[in-house]
Amino acid sequence: MKRSYSLILFFLFLIWFLGIFIEWFIKIDEHFVFALPYLQKTYSLVCHQEKNKLLLFGEIETLTCARCTGIYLGLLLSSLLVLLKLPKGKLHINILLVAAAPMIADVLLTSLNIYAYSKLIAFLTGFLLGSFGFFYLYAGLNSLILELKR
Amino acid sequence: MKKYLAAIICGFGAGVLQIVPFVKNFSCCMILPLAVFFSLLLDQRATRNFEKIPMKKALLFGLFTGLFAASFGSVLEILITFITKHNDVIASFTDLQRIVQNLPLSEDIKKEVLNIFQSVREDILKNGFSILYTFSVIVNNFIVNSIFGSVGGLIGARIINSKLHHQSNGQ
Numbered sequence: 001m002k003r004s005y006s007l008i009l010f011f012l013f014l015i016w017f018l019g020i021f022i023e024w025f026i027k028i029d030e031h032f033v034f035a036l037p038y039l040q041k042t043y044s045l046v047c048h049q050e051k052n053k054l055l056l057f058g059e060i061e062t063l064t065c066a067r068c069t070g071i072y073l074g075l076l077l078s079s080l081l082v083l084l085k086l087p088k089g090k091l092h093i094n095i096l097l098v099a100a101a102p103m104i105a106d107v108l109l110t111s112l113n114i115y116a117y118s119k120l121i122a123f124l125t126g127f128l129l130g131s132f133g134f135f136y137l138y139a140g141l142n143s144l145i146l147e148l149k150r
Numbered sequence: 151m152k153k154y155l156a157a158i159i160c161g162f163g164a165g166v167l168q169i170v171p172f173v174k175n176f177s178c179c180m181i182l183p184l185a186v187f188f189s190l191l192l193d194q195r196a197t198r199n200f201e202k203i204p205m206k207k208a209l210l211f212g213l214f215t216g217l218f219a220a221s222f223g224s225v226l227e228i229l230i231t232f233i234t235k236h237n238d239v240i241a242s243f244t245d246l247q248r249i250v251q252n253l254p255l256s257e258d259i260k261k262e263v264l265n266i267f268q269s270v271r272e273d274i275l276k277n278g279f280s281i282l283y284t285f286s287v288i289v290n291n292f293i294v295n296s297i298f299g300s301v302g303g304l305i306g307a308r309i310i311n312s313k314l315h316h317q318s319n320g321q
Binding site: 023026027030031033034036037038040041042044045046047048059064067068071092093096133136137139140141143144147148 | 168178179181182204205206208209223238239242246249250252253254255256259263266267286287290291294295298301304305307308309312313
């Protein structure tokens with residue numbers, strides 16, 4: 001994939017990720033407050049936004065839960081990595097399954113009350129899946145571009 | 151239309167999971183990508199075509215699943231709001247008031263924001279319908295779901311194709 005496509009991808013993830021922290025931006029420019037309810041609704045489509053699972057920094061909270069924030073940060077950082085160095089070689093599908101396993105296990109174990117929900121664990125397991133998941137999206141986009149060029 | 155039957159079925163499922171009260175508490179960013187993955191699998195079974203999925207098809211399938219999820223989701227959400235005269239805006243209004251009051255904003259901005267949402271809230275409580283709310287639901291659903299659907303299509307096809315690749319290597 002051309003570096004320009006990777007750059008676009010990176011900026012799309014960056015915008016999406018920054019949206020989660022809209023409350024910070026309101027402190028910079030108060031007009032962002034008009035976007036707050038709209039963004040709350042946007043992120044509610046892709047996250048349950050349970051109050052006790054949101055990341056809290058002082059009085060300011062994120063618009064997605066710890067796990068989703070981790071996934072999006074993983075995607076963003078991987079897209080930055082790809083921007084700096086284009087990956088060569090193929091990732092085996094089992095790597096994605098291994099990366100998803102801790103998150104699936106955490107969801108199951110906390111849902112079954114085997115142990116208490118932890119924002120840190122949720123964030124880290126989400127981050128792991130997001131970081132590796134990006135490379136499969138990247139490979140999919142690569143194949144799509146090659147198909148369209150044919 | 152028959153061609154995208156799997157996308158309609160899975161799109162409906164995803165739309166319901168995103169919108170219906172209580173069920174939506176299980177909402178997660180994986181719902182739509184998973185719905186697309188299942189719609190690709192369902193389509194393979196329905197057409198009995200187990201060959202490698204072209205990425206163009208995967209993207210279209212993802213996009214359509216997202217669009218169907220957005221259509222069903224929007225209609226359901228507007229309908230539920232109309233019948234119950236209650237929704238997220240009403241439920242989170244006190245929260246929004248608290249957040250806006252706690253933010254370091256000028257009084258004019260605070261008043262303006264709260265007035266907009268107060269008018270939406272009143273419309274919903276009185277008529278079960280608000281143009282601003284309906285517009286934001288439709289725009290939101292269609293943009294977010296089509297993007298997440300397309301992403302799910304590309305990743306889902308990679309997973310299915312790699313499984314086929316390994317099976318053919320094993321034979």
